[in-house]
Amino acid sequence: FDINATLYVYASNSLRSRLFKLSFPYAKQPSPVGLDLAQANFVDASEWPPTAPSQPSLLLGQYFGPLRSPHPGSPPSPPVNDTAQFAQPFNPQVGLFPDAHLNQIAGALVSDTYRASFYTLNATDGTLNVFRLPMASNEKATLSLPCLGGPSNCSEKGEHVFLAP
Numbered sequence: 001f002d003i004n005a006t007l008y009v010y011a012s013n014s015l016r017s018r019l020f021k022l023s024f025p026y027a028k029q030p031s032p033v034g035l036d037l038a039q040a041n042f043v044d045a046s047e048w049p050p051t052a053p054s055q056p057s058l059l060l061g062q063y064f065g066p067l068r069s070p071h072p073g074s075p076p077s078p079p080v081n082d083t084a085q086f087a088q089p090f091n092p093q094v095g096l097f098p099d100a101h102l103n104q105i106a107g108a109l110v111s112d113t114y115r116a117s118f119y120t121l122n123a124t125d126g127t128l129n130v131f132r133l134p135m136a137s138n139e140k141a142t143l144s145l146p147c148l149g150g151p152s153n154c155s156e157k158g159e160h161v162f163l164a165p
Helices: none
Strands: 007-012 017-022 031-036 058-065 080-087 100-102 106-112 117-122 128-132 143-145
Touching: 031 080, 058 106
Parallel strands: none
Antiparallel strands: 007 017, 017 031, 031 058, 058 080, 080 100, 106 117, 117 128, 128 143
16 A cells, blocks of 8 residues: 555566556556566665655656557557656556656666666666666666676576665
8 A cells, every 4th residue: 555545466477477556445446557577676765765865756667568548549559568667656647657768678677766876687688777766768878887798698587686885
């Protein structure tokens, strides 16, 4: 639950893990947020310590779904699989679409709240990328470090990113 009495439900099977959101008064089916939790971690506002200089209210993670609402009479846009950012708390009037996104599948993701940055490992080639928080759409990494082991040793291996003082 969050402060607006919204219920978040995590569901997982052998193919995919999803996060579902159900708003009070819980009178309708839960709607999927679109975060693929099996593929990358997600960072939310609860991970920002009270002393952090920058505390954007956001949820950041791997998004699988349409990027925008379709025009009336038009078919829905095809789903994407990108790193995406949502404003928190979710606003059902705006829709469950990311307010910013990057065309990258992250193998791992972590935030560094004191530097107002987040770090990803590219799932394709293992490159470590550093981005600013909050994220802007199509933002370029401020720093990229390639994996010296090459793509065959640096991708699809269940990577983890951690920060140490």
